Amino acid sequence: MPFEADRDVPALIVKFGDYPLHHGGVGAIRSLGRLGVPMYAITEDAYTPAACSRYLTRAFVWRTRGTEDAGHLVEGLLRIGRRIGRPTVLVPTDEEAAVLIAEHQDALAGPFLFPRVAPGLPRQLASKQGLYELCVEHGVPAPATSFPQTYEDVVAFAEQARFPVVAKNREAFVRRSRPAVNGTTRITTREGLLTLARDWGERPGVVLQEYLPREQAEDWIVHAYFAQDATPQALFTGVKVRSWPPHAGMTAHAYVVDNPELADLAERFVKQIGFTGIVDLDLRYDRRDGQYKLLDFNPRMGAQFRLFESESGVDVVRALHLDLTGRPVPAGEQRSGHRFVVENIDLPALLAYRRSGYTTPHAPARATGTELAWLAADDPLPFVTMLARFVRPGVKHLYQLWRTHRRGSATSARG
Template structure:
């Protein structure tokens, strides 16, 4: 049976390696950081490369994997970052001569990759989304955010900037224009509240083979989070119809997470992002009865797919390495009470890294916390 190459070895990549490895699938983790997935009992091998940020980096890494590990023809490649998704998509016709690439073609992926395209498609289909402009003329408070996340994120470490006055908006807009092209800068209305949800699915032929909806209760940082830190599965039927409408229109195949925020002003779930890959908390799926990476792998190698039932509601996932420090910051700022936070820790179903069946990655992460804090703020 062919194996799998996982591009990125943090907790997201670790979840993929565990999903496949415990079923006998050989897994090679390729990373440009000191990753925890290499310590897993389910990782067959690992490879450190200089970088995975550009198209050439990804192509070189896959070539190096073949040179170092022998014949990997037919192995399935799992990206874990948006820039890797873009690289695999843009070079799909070349890569599929050797690899199984579960990433759609560029005409499809660019709608998720470029948020200008995302919001244009949402408007075309009548999928609610926040009001967005390319000009710094919105009434504050607003968000200043990039259309293509990676160009901005690696320079600033932020997903978006908040502006609370017209003067601050102009200042933020000018600062962003010094980092990325001005036409990549978006000014977006602030949706009040903290009710964030996601629709997660394996989509094939216009239908969801398996799906799950969740409430992303906490994130890091708390204002404009780069990653979720506490998530619980919840039934939100309204998200499935609009999400599948969007995905059918662009001809999507594979794993996807679509992020929404509930707007208390009109009661609408408004589309924020489309992530064309596994998402950070995808291991919540396995705890709720749907192992997303394994479903995708089976489909890629031509094996029949099981018919998973609906994801169980009320299943919780946490990443303590970021959730606990974030709580301490919010506690000092008076945004949360200790008792309320501690009550959410009762009955956690799955932790992002720690596992009694595979304890070394958890121990390795503790040792790497100073490195991770400096490298990418955890």
């Protein structure tokens, strides 16, 4: 490997909320841990896959919901920083953590290292409405979107909408409390929309978006790390083959595919808004008009980031650590054709996609290499722990996700 990380500067995986089976955190612990960087993580208990990694120096068991008072969370982070005892790079794995760090930079700047960013920008990017407004302002294609403020607004939208439409929660953070909809919900008729909307209360916390037909669309991802001047130190493009729930959930199977047009779009947008740090973007290519439409902008590390590594051995988490410790980030081409598989959700996703007949035209016929989310020969315990925690409750959860997805798609039948 043509670089060495600063082993005197540890890193802390910051996650809020209860989601112990998070392969992205495990991937970050392994990525930096293999370079000799001391790794710490916030975990729900002492027996999560992340807590069992051989590359973890210490797990800080701290149960949170992600809805606690910001002052409480900041004080908890500072307490952890005092226990580590030296400047530590923060690696947020969810929007709650990314937003908290950005909005409390001055309080956290002593014991922690992180990219400086406009304090309100991560919250705006995590919001569906905030992101859409930035896309409109900077001329970035996005699905046509409406933001109803009342039930009457939903009725007015339904009168002129072209169905099917998609409903999403307006703010990312509501997933920790009482979301109006469970993830991305496809609604096929006016009656189905109005039936759902009656449960949304006086102020619907949703956005209503045009539906991009699966048969006419492709799902793409961009992962990158941008330095303080919004210059990309590492930028990668890939295509989703499968997700769970189908077409609307977490990446289950993806490939690295070179896409200069997409890379240029992402770089220009990030420079325009002035973001600094790791980004995880979801875009859908609409074959009907030939545009890449931005669906999600995650201002933090994405769970599937280990899909992407340059020929010089750099991924976005390594780029973050190198840059914040004053070391150059070596250039290198991405490993085109490499694939990423999330073992515990790719099998049900595979079965669902085969039944639908959906295929991804840009997926290579044969992978040049495979990165598994959980299983690693040099670090087997996270995989074993995942299996032990996943089998019974995990299968039940997958079934519930599938049922929720099916109910959302078939709303018109009950409308």
